[in-house]
Amino acid sequence: xxxxxxxxxxxxxxxxxxxxxxxxxxxxxxxxxxxxxxxxxxxxxxxxxxxxxxxxxxxxxxxxxxxxxxxxxxxxxxxxxxxxxxxxxxxxxxxxxxxxxxxxxxxxxxxxxxxxxxxxxxxxxxxxxxxxxxxxxxxxxxxxxxxxxxxxxxxxxxxxxxxxxxxxxxxxxxxxxxxxxxxxxxxxxxxxxxxxxxxxxxxxxxxxxxxxxxxxxxxxxxxxxxxxxxxxxxxxxxxxxxxxxxxxxxxxxxxxxxxxxxxxxxxxxxxxxxxxxxxxxxxxxxxxxxxxxxxxxxxxxxxxxxxxxxxxxxxxxxxxxxxxxxxxxxxxxxxxxxxxxxxxxxxxxxxxxxxxxxxxxxxxxxxxxxxxxxxxxxxxxxxxxxxxxxxxxxxxxxxxxxxxxxxxxxxxxxxxxxxxxxxxxxxxxxxxxxxxxxxxxxxxxxxxxxxxxxxxxxxxxxxxxxxxxxxxxxxxxxxxxxxxxxxxxxxxxxxxxxxxxxxxxxxxxxxxxxxxxxxxxxxxxxxxxxxxxx
Numbered sequence: 464x465x466x467x468x469x470x471x472x473x474x475x476x477x478x479x480x481x482x483x484x485x486x487x488x489x490x491x492x493x494x495x496x497x498x499x500x501x502x503x504x505x506x507x508x509x510x511x512x513x514x515x516x517x518x519x520x521x522x523x524x525x526x527x528x529x530x531x532x533x534x535x536x537x538x539x540x541x542x543x544x545x546x547x548x549x550x551x552x553x554x555x556x557x558x559x560x561x562x563x564x565x566x567x568x569x570x571x572x573x574x575x576x577x578x579x580x581x582x583x584x585x586x587x588x589x590x591x592x593x594x595x596x597x598x599x600x601x602x603x604x605x606x607x608x609x610x611x612x613x614x615x616x617x618x619x620x621x622x623x624x625x626x627x628x629x630x631x632x633x634x635x636x637x638x639x640x641x642x643x644x645x646x647x648x649x650x651x652x653x654x655x656x657x658x659x660x661x662x663x664x665x666x667x668x669x670x671x672x673x674x675x676x677x678x679x680x681x682x683x684x685x686x687x688x689x690x691x692x693x694x695x696x697x698x699x700x701x702x703x704x705x706x707x708x709x710x711x712x713x714x715x716x717x718x719x720x721x722x723x724x725x726x727x728x729x730x731x732x733x734x735x736x737x738x739x740x741x742x743x744x745x746x747x748x749x750x751x752x753x754x755x756x757x758x759x760x761x762x763x764x765x766x767x768x769x770x771x772x773x774x775x776x777x778x779x780x781x782x783x784x785x786x787x788x789x790x791x792x793x794x795x796x797x798x799x800x801x802x803x804x805x806x807x808x809x810x811x812x813x814x815x816x817x818x819x820x821x822x823x824x825x826x827x828x829x830x831x832x833x834x835x836x837x838x839x840x841x842x843x844x845x846x847x848x849x850x851x852x853x854x855x856x857x858x859x860x861x862x863x864x865x866x867x868x869x870x871x872x873x874x875x876x877x878x879x880x881x882x883x884x885x886x887x888x889x890x891x892x893x894x895x896x897x898x899x900x901x902x903x904x905x906x907x908x909x910x911x912x913x914x915x916x917x918x919x920x921x922x923x924x925x926x927x928x929x930x931x932x933x934x935x936x937x938x939x940x941x942x943x944x945x946x947x948x949x950x951x952x953x954x955x956x957x958x959x960x961x962x963x964x965x966x967x968x969x970x971x972x973x974x975x976x977x978x979x980x981x982x983x984x985x986x987x988x989x990x991x992x993x994x995x996x997x
Contacts, residue, residue, distance in 0.1 A: 503818035505672040505693070510679050511822055512689035514586035518881070519984045521888035521943035523581050524950040526988040581950070581984040588628035589691040590880055592679060594665065595621030596697045597756075619665035619678060620698070620756075621784075624688070626880050632844040634879050638682065639852055641777045643862040647680030658858045661685070671695065671818060688880045693820035698756075700816035702748035707808045710745040711791045713754070717741050719772060722759035734759060751791075755784045777863070778852070848876040888943040890914045892967055895948060898923045899933075899973030908980035909971075912951060923970045925963055933978050936961035936970035939992035945969050946989040952978040955987055960995035 597620035622638040638661065645656035646664045664681040668674045675693050683690055705711055721735040737753035737760075746754065758780060760772040773779045851869035855862055865873050875885055883889055890913030897906040902918040909916035922929045923936060933956040937945040944967045949955050952971075956978060961970060 501814040503671070504821045504823070505675055505818060507672060507675055507679065507693055507820040508822050510676040511691055511693065511820060512683065514589050514691050515689055515882065516583035516585060517587045518883055518889060519581055519583055520883070521947035524984055524986055525942065525946045526577060526986055577955070577986055577988050579986045581986060587630075587882055588626050590689060591625045591627065591692045591694060592682060592690045593621070593623040593625055594619045594675070594678065594693070594695045595623075595701070596665070596695060619662040622662065622678075622682070624682070624690070624880055632846075634846045634848060636848045636850065636876060636880060637781065638686070639777060639781070639850070639863050641861070641863045642685075642850075642852065643855060643859045643864050644681055644685040647677055647684055660859060660862050675820070686877055688877055692822050694823075695818045697816050698752055700812050701755075702752045703812045703816070704809070705746070705748035705751045705791075707812065708794070710747050711751055711787070711794055712743055712745050713739075713751075713787070713790055714743045715739050715741055718763040720761055720763075720769070721753070721757045722761055751787065755787050756780070757783070776854075846879070848879060850876055888947055888967065890947065893944045893947060894968040896923075896968070896970045897973060898929070898970060899977075900975075901973045901977040905971065905973050905977060905980060909948075909951070912980070912982055914948070919970075923961075923972050925961065926972070929972055930957075930974065932957060932974040933976075934959050934972045934974070936964065936972065937989075937995070938962070938964040938966060938968075939995065940966040941969055942989045942991070946987050949987045949989065950984045951981050953981050954978060955985075958990050958995065960992075 619640060622640055624636045624638065626634040628634075640660065640662035642661045643658055644661040644664070645658050646661075646667070647656070649657035649667075651657050661678075661681060664678045665674045668677055675695065679690050679693060682688070718738075718740045720738045723734070735753045735757045737750065737757050739750075739754075744750075759775050760783075761769040762772040763769050773782075850873050851866040852863040853866045855864040874891070878887075878889075879885060893914055895906070895909055895914050895916040896919040897903075897909070897916055898919050898921060899905075900921070902921070906916040906918040926936070933952070935945050935949055935956050935958050937958060938961060941964060945958060948969055948971060949958075956971070964970065
């Protein structure tokens with residue numbers, strides 16, 4: 464993977480605050496228990512959704528790939544390579560699904576019979592909604608970071624979903640705060656939900672529990688994922704964490720400043736308070752917070768003039784936050800974990816600035832997270848995913864929308880947080896061309912199961928003499944797609960090769976006696992490439 468070191472810092476700032484508290488809780492001192500008891504917990508169990516069962520994938524139904532569901536949480540995502548692509552996943556194509564959990568086990572295969580039902584597995588992971596708020600409570604009255612904020616505002620400045628799997632791996636996804644979304648529990652004059660920037664869902668209620676409930680519902684309804692836990696961290700936690708480890712060194716190629724305030728007499732008097740010269744500087748918590756929150760950075764040229772530094776939008780600010788996380792990771796993680804005094808400092812910070820849903824037990828879940836992640840290899844075990852977005856101005860000006868040109872990529876990202884691996888073969892990723900007399904009825908039934916199924920011609924393209932029976936035509940590398948399709952057909956069809964197809968496209972020719980399309984799954988035996996007859 465590329466560009467992975469910053470993830471350990473993200474974990475420390477958000478979820479690993481709980482992990483470190485759990486580690487400290489193993490001491491069970493009176494002070495630790497007192498501090499843990501101060502952490503606010505919100506009644507959100509009725510709002511959050513229970514973890515769904517893990518979906519069945521093609522690797523679960525093929526006869527020569529047994530035991531995948533039990534052995535491989537979230538299937539190939541947990542063990543396969545998920546290379547970073549500027550915070551996302553490289554490549555939008557559909558993979559082969561040949562991850563570690565897809566390897567054949569001949570000894571177990573002897574106990575597997577064709578036609579045996581395959582049932583969804585139990586939950587293999589849980590999703591945590593992490594919210595970083597921009598409340599200015601605790602900042603000095605003249606602090607530039609207060610600009611545009613009041614103590615009554617509590618916008619979700621950072622929204623992140625972290626999926627923790629049972630095998631100790633994790634996946635992370637940032638939700639752009641400017642993403643246009645239909646806000647849950649709202650209604651306009653037309654009777655439909657109000658569309659606004661998604662972070663505004665966190666500023667419509669007076670209590671944290673009310674804000675959290677509305678944001679949870681908004682994320683679940685707009686992105687079609689489920690959330691099991693909620694954690695809120697305000698920016699004072701970020702500031703104090705940086706100070707607790709003695710600051711973070713950053714190197715700047717040119718002098719930078721946030722855009723000066725209106726009517727400023729000093730040109731270095733910036734909106735966020737961030738000003739730096741060229742070179743390496745040790746940023747304290749307040750300076751680090753001003754840097755990652757800067758919206759209008761300018762850089763000084765050699766002739767002394769100032770020009771815009773990068774784009775002035777939320778995505779550019781997110782990239783700067785990622786830059787800071789990458790730089791801070793190596794400096795901060797060892798300091799926090801090496802000294803028990805630092806753990807106690809984290810407890811103080813958490814008690815003052817962290818709140819959670821009542822689905823989390825601070826002590827027991829903190830200990831569990833500490834046990835699972837104390838030795839985590841962030842390069843190998845933590846994946847980062849990025850939704851592809853575009854600027855939109857309708858119905859919300861200066862907002863973002865999911866890029867329709869990258870719809871497949873975005874669905875794969877969201878599928879990871881539904882328990883589906885990046886390279887898994889599931890119904891929505893299989894294209895089925897249905898031919899034969901009953902092609903329209905069968906294609907409609909397959910579409911209801913989620914396949915990308917279309918009724919094609921009466922005869923399969925490239926096949927001169929169509930068979931009388933039902934046949935699935937597949938490419939040599941298309942066994943997973945063909946097996947998933949066949950697992951829904953009763954009786955199981957015959958198989959034949961077709962050189963013009965790809966790994967996720969199959970042709971289903973419906974014979975004189977059409978098969979029944981069953982929503983359930985059963986084990987099937989798909990011939991290997993050398994046994995397929997064109």
